[in-house]
Amino acid sequence: GENVEQHPSTLSVQEGDSAVIKCTYSDSASNYFPWYKQELGKRPQLIIDIRSNVGEKKDQRIAVTLNKTAKHFSLHITETQPEDSAVYFCAPWNRDDKIIFGKGTRLHILP
């Protein structure tokens, strides 16, 4: 089955700095690559996504980049703010049309 790995599992960055989280997947047929954000005690929410025909997508301070050859995609957060503290999950769709979540990256924004 699909193997999804996220790195790092925990990330601490100074407020204002950038954060990058990487997700690797194994199914070469995957064609949709979203990132979800889950604040403490809350539900996961989609924050950005990319499809396999696009290499990069930006939405204000967040961006997602995709490398289909290497089978990984990354979440980039610039000018980090306290409200960016959360757990982030990648969730690529595999050939069975199911979503497989990574184990999550806990991002801490340090004052």
Place this chain on the structure above:
Amino acid sequence: DAGITQSPRYKITETGRQVTLMCHQTWSHSYMFWYRQDLGHGLRLIYYSAAADITDKGEVPDGYVVSRSKTENFPLTLESATRSQTSVYFCASSSTVAKNIQYFGAGTRLSVL
């Protein structure tokens, strides 16, 4: 977000008891999903449904039963609860047009003693 609701929000039960977690959505989404979230495992798919009366197993279906007699409801039943089923359970839904984009309920925190 108010379009998908889960009940109860918190539940404590004992091993061996039957428990049903409810999920209701008002968007008429075709797809509905049940996940469990445990520390160190992220979100794992239990069951999903592509439409009323159509359900399929996910990654961790053992010990769970689902039904979907109506499009808007997707209850999850633990037939005989075990301590290993202590978890936070999330229901999600998505539309046929954008089935990849899932909207989650607020979750049910279940403790099995």
